[in-house]
Amino acid sequence: MVIASVTAESNERIRTLEYPVVDLSWKRGRAAELLVRACEEFGFVKVVNHGVLRSVIAKMEAEGARFFALPPCEKQKAGPPTPLGYGIRSIGFNGDMGELEYLLLHSNPSYISQKAKTICRKDPIHFSGVVNEYVKQVRQLACQLLDMVGEGLGLQDTRVFSRLLQDSENDSLVRLNHYPPWPGSDRAGGDADREPAAGKSRDKRSGGRIGFGEHSDPQILSILRSNDVDGLQILSAEADDGGVWIPVPADPAAFYVIVGDALQAMTNGRLVSVRHRAMANSCRPRTSTVFFGAPSPGTRITALPQMIRPHAPRRYKSFTWAEYKKAMYSLRLGHNRLDLFLADPDDHDQDSGGISN
Ligand SMILES: C=C1C[C@]23C[C@@]1(O)CC[C@H]2[C@@]12CC[C@H](O)[C@@](C)(C(=O)O1)[C@H]2[C@@H]3C(=O)O
Numbered sequence: 001m002v003i004a005s006v007t008a009e010s011n012e013r014i015r016t017l018e019y020p021v022v023d024l025s026w027k028r029g030r031a032a033e034l035l036v037r038a039c040e041e042f043g044f045v046k047v048v049n050h051g052v053l054r055s056v057i058a059k060m061e062a063e064g065a066r067f068f069a070l071p072p073c074e075k076q077k078a079g080p081p082t083p084l085g086y087g088i089r090s091i092g093f094n095g096d097m098g099e100l101e102y103l104l105l106h107s108n109p110s111y112i113s114q115k116a117k118t119i120c121r122k123d124p125i126h127f128s129g130v131v132n133e134y135v136k137q138v139r140q141l142a143c144q145l146l147d148m149v150g151e152g153l154g155l156q157d158t159r160v161f162s163r164l165l166q167d168s169e170n171d172s173l174v175r176l177n178h179y180p181p182w183p184g185s186d187r188a189g190g191d192a193d194r195e196p197a198a199g200k201s202r203d204k205r206s207g208g209r210i211g212f213g214e215h216s217d218p219q220i221l222s223i224l225r226s227n228d229v230d231g232l233q234i235l236s237a238e239a240d241d242g243g244v245w246i247p248v249p250a251d252p253a254a255f256y257v258i259v260g261d262a263l264q265a266m267t268n269g270r271l272v273s274v275r276h277r278a279m280a281n282s283c284r285p286r287t288s289t290v291f292f293g294a295p296s297p298g299t300r301i302t303a304l305p306q307m308i309r310p311h312a313p314r315r316y317k318s319f320t321w322a323e324y325k326k327a328m329y330s331l332r333l334g335h336n337r338l339d340l341f342l343a344d345p346d347d348h349d350q351d352s353g354g355i356s357n
Pocket residue numbers: 083091092093094096104173175215216217218219292328329330331332333
């Protein structure tokens with residue numbers, strides 16, 4: 001597997017940490033095999049030569065910059081988040097806070113054109129056009145990657161995952177995050193000697209300022225990109241100290257792929273939904289845009305029959321996406337939501353598996 005490495009200071013130790021990279025210009029079979037290995041070992045992969053047009057990315061970034069530069073009273077017109085809409089600091093409904101502002105949107109074009117009226121009052125049609133084109137291209141990338149995952153896993157029906165994102169009722173979201181600058185600090189761990197203002201989140205080990213706290217993404221696959229400001233970290237599963245945060249250097253030309261809980265459930269735990277977070281430590285603002293690929297609310301998420309083996313019995317009960325969303329909105333950001341759906345080890349009733357909607 002092609003691995004990128006980063007040197008990081010953690011617990012007063014300098015470590016070299018690694019994360020996988022896949023180049024989509026490689027031979028498809030090889031890229032598919034490496035993609036699956038990355039999703040099994042990390043639940044995360046950086047993708048280069050992805051084919052999403054630079055002009056489409058630049059327009060999306062410009063729309064985000066224009067919106068976040070508006071006066072607070074203008075931005076509030078697109079809020080509060082219900083969970084969709086404009087939010088500042090507060091994440092979800094259960095008291096989670098972060099150092100960020102965001103716009104959380106459904107990916108459905110009719111929702112976007114409605115919401116655009118409050119986000120871009122000067123030119124809502126331009127805003128929806130830009131977001132729709134971005135979503136279209138990034139969804140295509142997500143589907144290409146999911147088909148490669150299907151191939152790499154050796155499935156007969158290689159489109160089993162991508163079909164869910166192409167369903168007309170799919171529940172995919174797009175999120176624009178804006179992390180404000182932290183003046184006077186530009187170290188990976190932040191300025192550990194400074195006291196945070198009341199109520200502000202800090203990582204206990206590194207002292208860094210947390211923009212978006214530790215969590216896994218609930219959906220099937222997330223496709224993330226950012227500006228050139230670092231901040232994204234993924235949690236490696238290391239036996240010695242319960243995991244190490246791997247800082248993933250920013251690369252505005254790349255996309256970062258994050259396996260979500262639903263894909264972990266459908267692969268019976270073979271692909272892992274990675275825990276990650278975003279730090280807000282830089283003296284420059286960080287912006288990120290995330291497409292969260294999700295099925296329709298009625299889709300039943302259950303392990304594919306090929307993923308259930310005598311040595312790999314069913315790990316999760318089956319659930320609909322609507323049921324999973326209900327559970328996730330009742331929980332804190334950092335909760336391990338899939339654990340709520342762990343199968344009873346003695347229950348063999350559901351052993352045939354599959355996806356239905
Ligand atoms: C605290 C919460 C925010 C969140 C919904 C939740 O109850 C738990 C999961 C959170 C998360 C994380 C990934 C995505 O950013 C997100 C949009 C999602 O689908 O799940 C957020 C949710 C949110 O901000 O509404």
